[in-house]
Amino acid sequence: MSFADLLAEDRRLVILRALAEDHDxxxxxxxxxxxxxxxxxxxxxxxxxxxxxxxxxxxxLRLERIGGGGGELWVATLTEDGADVARGRPHPGVARPAPG
Structure with missing residues (x-):
């Protein structure tokens, strides 16, 4: 596995965990x-x-694109599977959180 792959896996975990912590x-x-x-x-x-x-x-996660052109905004919403991965269920391409 390359360094770039490790970074991508960690970024994806951070995204899922941030979504899991948001109220909606x-x-x-x-x-x-x-x-x-x-x-x-x-x-x-x-x-x-x-x-x-x-x-x-x-x-x-699910994606919704709002607006268009240079002002487009992407809104990500966690799915049930994404929440499971954020809590530690293994998924290829996503780092696993450390215990604790």
């Missing part, structure tokens, strides 16, 4: 970009969106 299990891509930066992943919005699309393709 839903956050926009701008907020998730700030959350990722707080946890040491200073990445572009396009990279956040790539991870969100990957997680949506895995059915770990």
């Amino acid at each position: 299990f839903s956050l926009n891509d701008g907020t998730l970009k700030r959350v990722l930066a707080h946890f040491g992943h200073g990445v572009s919005r396009s990279m956040v969106r790539g991870d969100l699309q990957w997680l949506a393709d895995q059915r770990l």
Whole structure:
């Protein structure tokens, strides 16, 4: 596994755990970009969106795109499967949380 793969797996776990902690299990891509930066992943919005699309393709979250053009906002909502992975159920491509 490459270093880039390890980083991607960790970013995806951070996203799922952030969604799991939100009161309605839903956050926009701008907020998730700030959350990722707080946890040491200073990445572009396009990279956040790539991870969100990957997680949506895995059915770990649902995506809604609001607006259009340069003002488009992506809203991610955690699915039940995504919540299970955030709590530690193994899923290829997503890091597992540490115990405790």
